[in-house]
Amino acid sequence: MLDKRKSSLLAIVAFLGFLSTVDGQGNRRIADAEPKYVATQEGQTLNLMCRIALPITSCRFIIPGVPEEIKLNPTWKRNDNFRYHGSGLENGNCGLTILSIRKEYHGNATCILDPNDGGLDAIGNIEIVIAKAPQLPVIESSNIKDLEADKEIEVECSSVDGRPAANITWYLDDQLLGPGEEEIVDSPNEGTIYYTVYSKLRYRVRPDDNTRFLICRAYHPGYPEGFADARMQLNVNYRPLAKPETIISGLEIGSTATIGPISIQANPRPTLRWTVDGVVIDEGQQTQRYVANEPIQVGVSIWNASLTIIELTLQDTTRTYQLRASNAFGATDYRIRIGGSQDAPDSGLGIVSIVAITIISLLVLVIVVLVVVAKITKRWCFAGDSMHPNGPDSEAQIAPEDDKTHEHYEQHEKSADDEPETGADDVVIKATNGKAKGNTSV
Incomplete structure (x- = not known):
């Protein structure tokens, strides 16, 4: 019986709609309806205006699910759920307030206005959608378990059986990615049409996306907060990231020094x-004076590497140290x-001072040896001037001519040494050069 009455009402609406297309002069007459489309929920209050x-x-007004026309005027209060609203019939206002929306009100509402000029009725249409919250959105993640940086992924999110259709938007944490490629499918259910939305996103992941959340956000008036999220945390794998040459300063020669920390970003652990100098030291091993420490995790996919040098030498400061970090996705x-x-030993001397002291020490050593x-x-290099009084400025100079004269001179000096001393201030020097003989006393 109810189905027959609904069919009769629809036929009346169609007939009135046909009549409303023309006025007394054959022109169309359409009421201005506000809103043209409205999505609401059960229990809410709704205002319609024509x-x-x-x-x-x-x-x-003809409202879906209500068996009779609702005749309105400013004083009409026959139904507890409907009221007139507007500035009066004399101003051409035909408004309806629905105090509490019911699910059977879903559909097209029609307003019919009778003008006082004797012409045809004016008709307006308003689509009322009683929102039904869809199921919570779901991200299909079967194809993105193992992600690799700089490669494109494709993910899909679905919002099932909602009315109206949900609007899906993608985020990466708080970063807006966009709506994706959307497909809406009708889902009939117990004679009512619901909608399922599929949204597909293509995105090229980056190293810094690791541990961030990919969010599928479905906006729908049926959700208590107006939206619902589906989240998936990304695990992005990538080789250790490159960085410029690192210079370590402040190390003290002669002490145990540590080169580092060298920060390395990689996933998984490198x-x-x-x-x-060609000597290879693996992490956790010691070779000679060098200890390669195991990496320490200090953040998300961030590792600190270090090399300990026992008794740092000046030569150590001239070397170039190479560190290779590798995982399953590459090496850097x-x-x-x-x-x-x-930096010098505890004496506080610099390199220049050390070199100067070394040179001076060598010079002193050479002088001592000489x-x-x-x-x-x-x-002695000055023996000719100081060993004998007969120098260049003496009155009688001794100039031996040959080996015989020199031998005679040495023998004469020897015989003179054997003679008794004649006095502390009396020194006699005798010299024979073959041509002249003289005595000089000092």
Whole structure:
């Protein structure tokens, strides 16, 4: 019986709609309806308005699920759920307030206004959608379990059986990505049409997307907060990221020094290998004075590497240290140098001072050696001037001519040494050169 009455009402609406297309002069007459479309929920209050630019004598509404026309005027209160609203029939206002929306009100509502000019009724249409919240959105993640940086992924989110259709938007944490490619499918259910929405997103992941949340947000008036989220945390794998050459300063020569920390960004955890002058030291191992420490995680996919040098030498500061970090997705080499090699032992001396002291020490050593040798051999570089009083300025100069004269001179000196002393201030020197003989006393 109810179905027959609904069919009769629809037929009446169609007939009235046909009549309303023309006025007394054959022109269309359509009421201005506000809103044209409205989505609401059960229990909410809804205002509908139809108006024309003429005074009207009557105001009627046909609401889906209500068996009779609702005749309205400012004083009409026959139904507890419906009220007239507007500025009066004389101003062409035909408004309806629905105090509490019911699910059977879903559909097209029609307003019918009778003008006082004797012409045809004016008709307006308003689509009322009683919102039904869809199921919570779901992200299909079967194809994105193992992500690799710089590669494109394709994900799909669905919002099932909603009325009206949900609007889906994609986010990466708080970063808006966009709506994606959308498809809306009708889902009949118990004679009512619901809508399922599929949204597909293509996105190229980056290393810094690791641990961020990919969010499918479905907006719908049926949700208590107006929207609902589906979230999926990304696990992005990538090789250790490259970085410029690192210079370590402030190390003290002679002490146990640490090169580092060298910050490495990678996922998963990298394996470390140091190379020093061709010597390879794997993480956790010690070779000679070098200890390669195991990496320490200090953040999300961030690892600190370090190399300990026992008793840092000046030569260590001139070397270039190479660190290789590798995981299943690749390897990256890093170069590290020790800068500021002015640091010295506890004496506080700089490199220039050390070199100067070394040179001075060598000079002193050379002088000492020369003195010792000269004393042993009795050969002095100034012997000709100081060993004998007969120098260039004496009155009688001795100039031996040949080996015989020199031998005679040495024998004469020897015989003179054997003679008794004649006095502390009386020294006699005798010399024979073959041509002249003289005595000089000092």
